[in-house]
Amino acid sequence: MARLNVNGVVREVDAEADTPLLWVLREQVGLTGTKYGCGIAQCGACTVHIDGAAVRACSMPLSAVGPGQKIVTIEGLAPGADHPVQKAWAELDVPQCGFCQPGMIMASAALLAQNPRPSEEQIRAEITNICRCGTYNRVLAGIKLAAERGQSG
Amino acid sequence: MRSDREISRPSRRAVLAGAGLFSLGFHIPGLAPARAATPEAAAAVPEINAWVVVKPDETVVIRIARSEMGQGTLTGLAQLVAEELDCDWARVTTEYPSPGQNLARKRIWGDYSTGGSRGIRESHEYVRKGGAAARTTLVAAAAKGWGVPAGECRTERGVITHGPSGRKTTYGAVAAEAATIEPPKEVVLKDPKDWTLAGKPLKRLDTLPKLDGSQVYGIDLTLPGLLNAAIRDCPVTGGSVKSFDAAAVSGMPGVKRVLQLGDSAVVVVADTFWRAKTALDALPVVWDEGPNGKVSSETIAATLREGLDAGEAFVGNKSGDVAGALKGAAKVVEAVYGVPFQNHATMEPMNATALWTAERCEVWAPTQNGEAALAATAEASGLPATACEVHKIHLGGGFGRRGATHDWLRQAVQIAKEMPGTPVKLIWTREEDMIHGRYHPVTQCRLRAALDQDGNLTGLHMRISGQSILASVAPQRMVEGRDPVTFQGLNPGGPEAAIGYTIPNILIDHAMRNPHILPGFWRGVNLNPNAIYLECFMDELAHAAGQDPLAFRLKLMGNHPKHRAVLQAVADKIGWDSKPPEGVHRGLCQTMGFGSYVAGAAEVSVSEAGELKIHRIVAATDPGHAVNPQQIDAQVAGSFVYGLSAALYGACTVKDGRIEQTNFDSYPVMRMDAMPVVETILMPSGGFWGGVGEPTIAVAAPAVLNAVFAATGKRVRHLPLKDADLRRA
CATH class of the missing domain: 3.30.365.10 (Aldehyde oxidase/xanthine dehydrogenase, molybdopterin binding domain)
Structure with a gap:
């Protein structure tokens, strides 16, 4: 049994130590907003925050996450889904199929937490998540909008 | 666990989730009743007709038979029904009637197939009639209750008003009565110019659950x-x-x-x-x-090369005497192009x-x-x-x-x-998904063209050699052994995928060569390679004739005004007649497929070291009628990601009989760092219904490849581009 702090709740999970955090979240904790896309940290669909930093959970074994570390998933990003990134996404109708968007939103939120007014160049360099529907330009606009709102609000 | 979350957030979505097993996306569809004959919403409230349920709280449930997969068809189809229904858009929700219910009700919801960009263009009429018929019966129910002629009543946003007396009621109040009224046999649909919901850039209906992890895939x-x-x-x-x-x-x-x-x-x-x-x-x-353990990309390519010269081929477009034109030409131009297998690589395996x-x-x-x-x-x-x-x-x-x-x-x-x-x-793991795809078919194409002394195109032979999708996926749709889909965008005419040029002597034929790697319909289908082949070669011909690539094309497009209009539109917007910024070069192209006319133009630069940068894309679409402009904009922009991912990086290669690429590390796709600005021109000319999910993909590659030639003088004829050396000679 391992102990995890997920979205502010401490949970006991029953999984082998080498199980990726992604599958612990999806299959033990029951939070399926964090997605499986590649399993090799290429696509970013599994992005969560660990102590505020964006982490690709598919390549993070359970054994590497300490009980004191704070894991935040898309379900726990903000009460009422009102994080500036989520609000910007809603305003710009960013998602198409939406499968990559939890990861895209978590990566974007972590970027803005670290750098509240990123340049376009920085956004393009930092957000490396894959979207096959091709929402990149709206993602870019969404991050810019969230950054503006974050600044004024 | 998920139900805990729903209960803790009593949002509009959660309320809907509780209302019905078949509401979209807000819950886990449970073990449905074994013999459910109607969707869940209808179990509680009788339907007005197959397409519409109005609940006492005024919620309007619109039934959608096609599948939502990001392309926005759910919202677009709901707009069309709601337009004719005259309901309050803020009260609209949707549900999928199940395939079993469709079977039990003798296909009352028609075709469920969601491909070929057909979702809206092939069902717009009957879904609008469904909305109109529902409105008619709701009005009839109100009129009956008031004892007045239905013709004296009008509707607006879910409210029925009796003109002479000013009495009002709502759809929700009369829905139960309306459900008992025989629907009209004939309804009159609105003129699209009177639309207030359809044709408008409304927000998608399915965005919110995609923002907080609650959307269930x-x-x-x-x-x-x-x-x-x-x-x-x-x-x-x-x-x-x-x-x-x-x-x-x-x-x-x-x-x-x-x-x-x-x-x-x-x-x-x-x-x-x-x-x-x-x-x-x-x-x-x-x-x-x-038997396939020795097959490789090289052996497949050799088989296709043989097909380029084979004596027998299926004819897709023929007129005049190409052999004679080539024989009498002042100049013959020839080139061979080829595209590899591509995996769909949906984000969800x-x-x-x-x-x-x-x-x-x-x-x-x-x-x-x-x-x-x-x-x-x-x-x-x-x-x-x-x-x-x-x-x-x-x-x-x-x-x-x-x-x-x-x-x-x-x-x-x-x-x-x-x-x-x-x-x-x-x-499936991503690896299983990558090596057991149903791949974009592999083809090559030899093009031979005749130019006369004035540089006019007098003859064109396109020989496509390679794989047929239908032969593998839907052999019943073959026509006397021929796969008509192979000629997408090259057909002599018709409303679906016609060539945009008049060439006096033309022959387009297909030598079918089917390797063991299984093909499938890959977004854009055969329009993708065909547009690359024809539109890059048109660029080659223009240069061979010493003419401007736009002017060279326009001379051949006199009989193709819609093709010409989208091409002219991108040329105008990208500033074709003006000098591009220093170091920037342009390319353009056009095609027609899935019932729509599309054109693309690109601005690129290529560094001394051969690094390509795509600065700007302009894309024009004439889909006839446009149901949701902001969703079309999203589809057009996304089409460049899909099309350019393939053109720049994508190749599934074969070694020892198996696909070599197993994940996104070996099958790279476009990410945000490479994404160009995309400027969309939506120019619906009315009178027809074309699709928008796919056609634009086909112009992504040729627009960029033609710009790359302008930048480097190098003609990339075999994709992906990453394998080409673009360094200055």
């Missing part, structure tokens, strides 16, 4: 007692399992079953997917690779969940075609279709992979059949 599904399965099919298509050692892994954590599926696959079923996959990775398997008993089989699947999924379920389960049901779950991307073959769904049913009474969810 097939891969997220859970059911009571659910087990998970991982599969490994023989990496060489046509091969089989020689032996495997189940005992080696059957004691691993969580493992419930280790089994062979059919001739060619092994499966581990476990309590969780991760445990199933872990055991499968450890499972010793010996394969018999069968293939998956399906099945529950089988001797009496009944239920499937939960992210499918592009509910009816085909039901047929596949019946076939794989050994049960009649009437004893089967498919619950459509939201798709994490489709792009053609999830509609035609349902190979992944059949596997899930076959596994569930081994474990009667236990629901089993099969998930």
Whole structure:
């Protein structure tokens, strides 16, 4: 049994130590907003925050996450889904199929937490998540909008 | 756990989720009643007709038969119904009638197939009539209650008003009565110029659950007692399992079953997917690779090259005397192009969940075609279709992979059949998804053109050699051995995919050469290579004739005003007649497919070291009628990501009979760092209905390739571009 702090709740999970955090979240904790896309940290669909930093959970074994570390998933990003990134996404109708968007939103939120007014160049360099529907330009606009709102609000 | 979350957030969505098993995306569709004859909303409130349910709280439930996979058809179709219904858009929600219900009701919802950009263009009329008929019966119910002629009543946003008396009522108040009234046989549809909902850039109906993780995709599904399965099919298509050692892994954590599926696959079923996959990775398997174990990209290319010169070929477009034109030409230009296999690489890997008993089989699947999924379920389960049901779950991307073959769904049913009474969810790993795709077909094309002394194009022979999708996926749609889809965008005429040039002597033919790698409909289908072949070669011809590529094309387009209009529009917007910024070069192209006219123009630069940068894209679309401009804008921008991912990076190559690329590290796709600005020109000319999900993909590559030539003088004829050396000579 391992102990995890997920979205502010401490949970006991029953999984082998080498199980990726992604599958612990999806299959033990029951939070399926964090997605499986590649399993090799290429696509970013599994992005969560660990102590505020964006982490690709598919390549993070359970054994590497300490009980004191704070894991935040898309379900726990903000009460009422009102994080500036989520609000910007809603305003710009960013998602198409939406499968990559939890990861895209978590990566974007972590970027803005670290750098509240990123340049376009920085956004393009930092957000490396894959979207096959091709929402990149709206993602870019969404991050810019969230950054503006974050600044004024 | 999810239900806890829903209860803790009593949003509008959660309320809807509680209202019906079939509401979209807000809950886990449970074990549906075994003989449900109507969607859940209708069980509580009688439907007005097959398309519309109005609840007492004024919620309008619009039924959508096509599948939403990101392309926005859910919202667009709802707009069309709501337009004719005159309901309050803020009260609109949607649900999928199940394929089993469609079967039971004699296909009242028509075709479920969601591909070929057909969702809206092939159902707009009957869904609008459904909305109009529902409005008529709601008015009739109100008029009956008031004892007044229906003709004296008008409707607006779900409110019915009796003009002379000023009395008002609502759709919700008269819905129960309306449900008892015989619907009208004929209805008059609005003139599109009077639309107030359709044609407007409304927000999507399905965005909010995609922002907080609550949207349920097939891969997220859970059911009571659910087990998970991982599969490994023989990496060489046509091969089989020689032996495997189940005992080696059957004691691993969580493992419930280790089994062979059919001739060619092994499966581990476990309590969780991760445990199933872990055991499968450890499972010793010996394969018999069968007859295809020696096939490689090189042997396939050699077969296709032979086809370029073969004496026999299926004719797709022929007029005049090409041989004579070539013989009498002042100048003959010739080139050979080729495109590789591509994987759909949907973000959500293939998956399906099945529950089988001797009496009944239920499937939960992210499918592009509910009816085909039901047929596949019946076939794989050994049960009649009437004893089967498919619950459509939201798709994490489709792009053609999830509609035609349902190979992944059949596997899930076959596994569930081994474990009667236990629901089993099969998930493919990304690796399984990459090596068992239904690939964009591989083709080559030789083009030969005749130019006269003035540089006029007098003859063109296009010989396509390579794979047919229909021969593999839908042989019943072949026409006397010919695959008509092969000629997409090159047809002599018609409303679907006609060539945009008049060339006095023309021959376009196809030497079919089918390798063992299985093809499928890949977003944009054959329009993609055909536009590359024709539009890059047109650029070559213009240069060979010493003419401007736009002017050269326009001379041939006098009889093709819609093709010409989109091409002229991108040329104007990108500033074709003006000098581009220093170091920036332009290319353009046009095509027609899926009933729409599209054109693209690109601005690129190429560094001394050969690095390509795409600065700007302009794209024009004439889809006839535009139902949601902001969604069309999203589809057009996204089409460049899909099309350029393939053109710049994408290639599934074959070695020892198997696909070599196994994940996004070896099959790279476009990311945000490479994404250009896309400026969309939407120019609906009315009078026809074209699709928008696919056609623009076809202009992505040729626009950029032609700009690359302008920048470097190098003509890239074999994709992907990453394999080409663009350094200055």
